[in-house]
Amino acid sequence: MFSFESFLDLPLVWYSLIGTAIFLYILLDGFDLGVGILFPFAPSDPCRDRMMNSIAPFWDGNETWLVLGGGGLFAAFPLAYAILMPAFYIPIILMLLGLIFRGVAFEFRFKATGKSRRIWDYSFHFGSLMATFMQGMVLGTFVNGIAVDGRNFGGGAFDWLNAFSAMTGVALVTGYALLGATWTIMKTEGDTQAWARKCASYVLIYVALFMGLVSLTMPLMNSDIKELWFSLPNFYFLQPMPILSVVFFVMLWRDLRTEREYRPFFLTLGIFLMNYIGIGISTWPWLVPFKLTLWDVAAAPESQSLLLLGTVFLLPCILAYTGYCFWVFRGKASHEHDPAY
Amino acid sequence: MFSDLDPVFLARVQFAFTVAYHITFPAFTIGLASWLAVVEWRWLKTGNPLYEQIYRMWVKIFAVTFGMGVVSGVVLSYQFGTNWSVFADKVGNVLGPLLGYEVLTAFFLEASFLGIMLFGWNRVSRKMHFAATVIVAAGTLISAFWILSANSWMHTPAGFREGVDGLLYPTDWIQVIFNPSFPYRLVHMVTAAYLTTAFVVGGIGGYYLWRGLYVKHARIMLGMAMIMAIFVAPLQLLFGDLHGLNTLKHQPAKVAAMEGLWETEKGAGLRLFAWPDQIEERNHFEITIPKLSSLILTHDLDGEVKGLKSWARIDRPPVWVVFWAFRLMVGLGMLMIATGLMALVLHFKKQLFTTRWFHLWCVAMTPAGFVAVVSGWFVTEVGRQPFIVFNVLRTSDTISPVAAGPIAISLAAFVVTYGLVFTAGAYYILKLIGKGPETTEEDTYGSHGVKQPPLVTDLAAGRGGNDV
Numbered sequence: 001m002f003s004f005e006s007f008l009d010l011p012l013v014w015y016s017l018i019g020t021a022i023f024l025y026i027l028l029d030g031f032d033l034g035v036g037i038l039f040p041f042a043p044s045d046p047c048r049d050r051m052m053n054s055i056a057p058f059w060d061g062n063e064t065w066l067v068l069g070g071g072g073l074f075a076a077f078p079l080a081y082a083i084l085m086p087a088f089y090i091p092i093i094l095m096l097l098g099l100i101f102r103g104v105a106f107e108f109r110f111k112a113t114g115k116s117r118r119i120w121d122y123s124f125h126f127g128s129l130m131a132t133f134m135q136g137m138v139l140g141t142f143v144n145g146i147a148v149d150g151r152n153f154g155g156g157a158f159d160w161l162n163a164f165s166a167m168t169g170v171a172l173v174t175g176y177a178l179l180g181a182t183w184t185i186m187k188t189e190g191d192t193q194a195w196a197r198k199c200a201s202y203v204l205i206y207v208a209l210f211m212g213l214v215s216l217t218m219p220l221m222n223s224d225i226k227e228l229w230f231s232l233p234n235f236y237f238l239q240p241m242p243i244l245s246v247v248f249f250v251m252l253w254r255d256l257r258t259e260r261e262y263r264p265f266f267l268t269l270g271i272f273l274m275n276y277i278g279i280g281i282s283t284w285p286w287l288v289p290f291k292l293t294l295w296d297v298a299a300a301p302e303s304q305s306l307l308l309l310g311t312v313f314l315l316p317c318i319l320a321y322t323g324y325c326f327w328v329f330r331g332k333a334s335h336e337h338d339p340a341y
Numbered sequence: 342m343f344s345d346l347d348p349v350f351l352a353r354v355q356f357a358f359t360v361a362y363h364i365t366f367p368a369f370t371i372g373l374a375s376w377l378a379v380v381e382w383r384w385l386k387t388g389n390p391l392y393e394q395i396y397r398m399w400v401k402i403f404a405v406t407f408g409m410g411v412v413s414g415v416v417l418s419y420q421f422g423t424n425w426s427v428f429a430d431k432v433g434n435v436l437g438p439l440l441g442y443e444v445l446t447a448f449f450l451e452a453s454f455l456g457i458m459l460f461g462w463n464r465v466s467r468k469m470h471f472a473a474t475v476i477v478a479a480g481t482l483i484s485a486f487w488i489l490s491a492n493s494w495m496h497t498p499a500g501f502r503e504g505v506d507g508l509l510y511p512t513d514w515i516q517v518i519f520n521p522s523f524p525y526r527l528v529h530m531v532t533a534a535y536l537t538t539a540f541v542v543g544g545i546g547g548y549y550l551w552r553g554l555y556v557k558h559a560r561i562m563l564g565m566a567m568i569m570a571i572f573v574a575p576l577q578l579l580f581g582d583l584h585g586l587n588t589l590k591h592q593p594a595k596v597a598a599m600e601g602l603w604e605t606e607k608g609a610g611l612r613l614f615a616w617p618d619q620i621e622e623r624n625h626f627e628i629t630i631p632k633l634s635s636l637i638l639t640h641d642l643d644g645e646v647k648g649l650k651s652w653a654r655i656d657r658p659p660v661w662v663v664f665w666a667f668r669l670m671v672g673l674g675m676l677m678i679a680t681g682l683m684a685l686v687l688h689f690k691k692q693l694f695t696t697r698w699f700h701l702w703c704v705a706m707t708p709a710g711f712v713a714v715v716s717g718w719f720v721t722e723v724g725r726q727p728f729i730v731f732n733v734l735r736t737s738d739t740i741s742p743v744a745a746g747p748i749a750i751s752l753a754a755f756v757v758t759y760g761l762v763f764t765a766g767a768y769y770i771l772k773l774i775g776k777g778p779e780t781t782e783e784d785t786y787g788s789h790g791v792k793q794p795p796l797v798t799d800l801a802a803g804r805g806g807n808d809v
Binding site: 013026056057058060061062063066067068071072074075076078079081082083084085086088089090092093097098099101103104106107108111112117123149151152153154157164279299300301302306307310311314316321325328329 | 433766
């Protein structure tokens with residue numbers, strides 16, 4: 001049995017890999033869930049068709065990162081998976097149901113005619129909304145800490161339901177809506193683009209508000225997090241994160257008032273990255289906060305090694321062909337459903 | 342309100358429901374992806390526009406089915422944790438990497454190139470489009486490889502040790518991946534998927550012929566489907582038999598349940614009909630063909646087959662389900678073989694495309710593959726009970742610390758959601774079938790079945806050019 005244990009901190013490598021996978025999921029499915037959140041507010045049906053077409057070739061690949069997040073957690077940190085899934089039982093199920101309703105809408109919507117198309121419009125919207133809100137609640141529950149009993153989840157079925165997690169739920173909805181709006185700016189033109197620009201400007205205000213709220217409440221609720229961020233010299237080292245966030249916000253605010261089409265989306269990615277790193281720092285090194293560290297829940301070194309061996313080759317390939325697919329469907333989306341059909 | 346319900350049973354029902362629902366989609370898309378690759382290859386090779394039109398019709402059906410497969414599959418990757426967290430904890434070291442490899446080698450490949458397959462017509466060359474179809478088809482097969490390897494390991498675990506902490510640790514990856522039942526299960530399942538697709542395609546072709554619609558397309562569909570029925574359905578009988586012998590070696594209790602055999606017998610008969618009674622440990626209303634069971638299982642008329650009473654009551658699988666699911670699967674397999682034989686006879690009589698009752702028969706056989714696949718899974722999975730990892734972990738010891746209430750409610754939510762989604766999906770697929778392939782006027786020209794006049798090909802190429 002081979003193992004890279006002797007020269008690699010395997011749990012740390014896997015923590016970074018899964019962290020990256022989850023972040024890619026948030027970015028990629030974030031923009032298509034965001035499009036779903038904004039969907040019913042679009043000014044016209046052709047607008048909606050364009051928005052749908054702009055994400056139709058990608059949503060399936062985007063959602064695969066969620067499967068990698070779940071599958072990867074199971075493979076590399078089975079104990080964390082075994083504790084967190086029962087802890088998030090209800091929100092996870094609701095998220096999955098939401099994803100089902102939005103996922104099938106892609107195909108069904110274009111097959112439906114007349115009034116029944118409206119059903120799938122709403123299925124797409126409410127599915128996206130539900131999935132996003134539940135992901136936000138899961139995040140809130142996670143950073144709040146998980147009750148553990150031996151090798152099992154030790155809390156109740158409704159531990160995830162509280163004001164803080166509801167707030168992170170709404171915060172994520174606004175965040176994904178911003179991603180969706182800036183994506184729409186990038187992938188459409190004319191009316192749709194102008195509308196998306198306006199949307200993004202409004203949503204941006206809420207995103208800033210909720211980011212501020214979450215950043216304030218987290219250290220207030222947890223003294224360790226407060227200690228981490230506000231003690232010296234940490235305070236100085238961690239400054240780049242909030243400063244860069246503010247810079248990105250200001251740039252985005254100004255970009256939305258210009259003709260720029262691409263930069264708003266990438267600035268939004270930047271804002272997400274800063275937040276993500278911030279949450280990573282706050283919960284470090286816990287994988288089941290604040291009970292078990294990433295080393296406590298790691299799979300056997302030989303298991304982590306086997307999967308790592310393949311990942312080293314496969315992940316670059318996946319990124320390459322994912323990039324290729326985005327390149328094939330570059331440019332603006334049309335409102336027709338695949339004209340070649 | 343749920344306090345008298347057994348969470349283990351509810352969790353089992355939920356998993357059985359979600360996985361049985363999910364498996365119908367891959368069972369269809371594995372075969373359909375490969376078939377579409379063949380159809381597109383025929384199109385590129387011959388330039389015959391019929392193949393293109395068939396492809397374009399079926400790729401839409403593929404898209405609907407694949408979408409439902411994806412969303413119902415995401416559920417499964419989380420269900421190991423939500424309902425079976427102790428299982429996830431104990432076997433994570435062994436099965437985790439296998440599932441990880443499935444995501445990395447198959448899911449991304451399928452999901453990414455599906456976009457090109459569905460929407461890439463005007464954005465990539467024909468060759469690249471064909472490559473995308475082949476890659477998606479390969480992805481479905483790679484996915485089957487890993488998930489069946491993981492599943493087989495639960496039936497015939499190998500290459501592991503039990504740690505002092507009660508967790509399982511891998512000792513030999515090759516033994517884990519290529520565990521004893523894996524090769525048989527993989528071949529049996531992939532063949533089942535191909536046959537499922539063949540009977541769907543054949544059923545739709547038969548429907549068109551019966552109605553006299555899209556006759557030229559329908560001949561290709563029915564013809565290709567019957568090639569599978571003639572050659573592959575009998576092979577499946579052989580594969581199934583080999584798989585059964587492998588099960589006899591590693592999980593004899595499952596075979597005893599399949600056979601409805603309570604006592605250990607020499608020269609055991611084959612029970613054609615019986616009503617197994619788990620409590621009284623016997624069958625009611627038996628109809629038996631003497632010695633046949635021994636002959637099939639031991640290749641000896643007087644060979645000994647172990648009966649269920651050789652195992653303690655708590656180690657026996659639920660007999661009724663296994664017994665009847667097995668008969669349903671085998672019965673449908675026999676009907677598939679019979680369909681192939683009928684097609685062969687009609688082909689030599691040159692009546693395959695004109696015999697109306699046969700077309701109707703093919704329509705009736707459309708769901709045969711799905712039912713056979715699901716009942717086959719019931720045989721093997723219920724037959725593994727009461728273990729989740731055979732002879733290593735009991736199902737009842739691996740459930741999450743979740744109360745019956747949330748499991749019951751989420752089960753109900755899945756049933757309702759899947760019911761709605763399935764109904765809508767089936768409706769849209771039927772609509773696509775009703776719409777049929779998009780034909781061009783040129784197609785009405787041309788004689789029956791013989792070579793297309795070159796004019797048609799030229800026109801089609803020209804038409805393709807205009808589309809770009």
